[in-house]
Amino acid sequence: MELAHIVLLIAVAIAVIAIAGHLIAVALILKRVVDNLTVVLGAVQAVTETAQPVGAVIDEINRDLDSGRKLIENGVERLEEGRAPVGAQAEEPSSRHAVAESAPDTVGGGSGTATAAPPAPGDVDADRFDQPAPERKRGWFNRDA
Amino acid sequence: MWIGDAIFLLVVIPAVVIILRRVLTPAVEIGAYVEDITEHGAQFAPHLGALSELTTTRDLVKEVNADLERYVRALERVG
Numbered sequence: 001m002e003l004a005h006i007v008l009l010i011a012v013a014i015a016v017i018a019i020a021g022h023l024i025a026v027a028l029i030l031k032r033v034v035d036n037l038t039v040v041l042g043a044v045q046a047v048t049e050t051a052q053p054v055g056a057v058i059d060e061i062n063r064d065l066d067s068g069r070k071l072i073e074n075g076v077e078r079l080e081e082g083r084a085p086v087g088a089q090a091e092e093p094s095s096r097h098a099v100a101e102s103a104p105d106t107v108g109g110g111s112g113t114a115t116a117a118p119p120a121p122g123d124v125d126a127d128r129f130d131q132p133a134p135e136r137k138r139g140w141f142n143r144d145a
Numbered sequence: 146m147w148i149g150d151a152i153f154l155l156v157v158i159p160a161v162v163i164i165l166r167r168v169l170t171p172a173v174e175i176g177a178y179v180e181d182i183t184e185h186g187a188q189f190a191p192h193l194g195a196l197s198e199l200t201t202t203r204d205l206v207k208e209v210n211a212d213l214e215r216y217v218r219a220l221e222r223v224g
Binding site for chain 1: 146147149150153154157158161162165166168169172173175176179180182183186187189190193196197199200202203206207209210213214217218220221
């Protein structure tokens, strides 16, 4: 065997070792990548399972909050309507309620308290009675009612 | 024969090494990125633990609604 053949064999061995070393390094890196991606996939699946029912729960919370807001608005409107005759007294002293306001037989000064004599239904009350009754059967709390 | 050996040693082997380096370098970067993703992505789940409290929030909102209606009715009776 000539020396040139020996050098060629050594060169081929160097090339093979270099290729094998790099391929082994790439394989190890890919194995580590697969392991890490498996961990990430498990975490993502856990997150998906955790967050899956959140949308429905948030929708339900929003519906409840909305129904509560409407409940408060309707209650405030009804209270304001209930207080409307008192404001009408101040604005319209010539109405029928002005007589009751000036009467001294009321405990609270005759300003429409519970102890005052109920005034006869005037125009404001007639308007109030003409209005449709507020809908009370709303929200989840009236499902069984 | 010596010319072939010289070409193999001075051209082919460096070319192979360069090509393999061009494969290995992105692989190493991918490995680093994936480790980074794992480090930060795996911490996702513990931060979402509070989502289980949403059911408690929902129940509390229902209770508040029920009490709110009682409150509004009581206010109407008072008013």
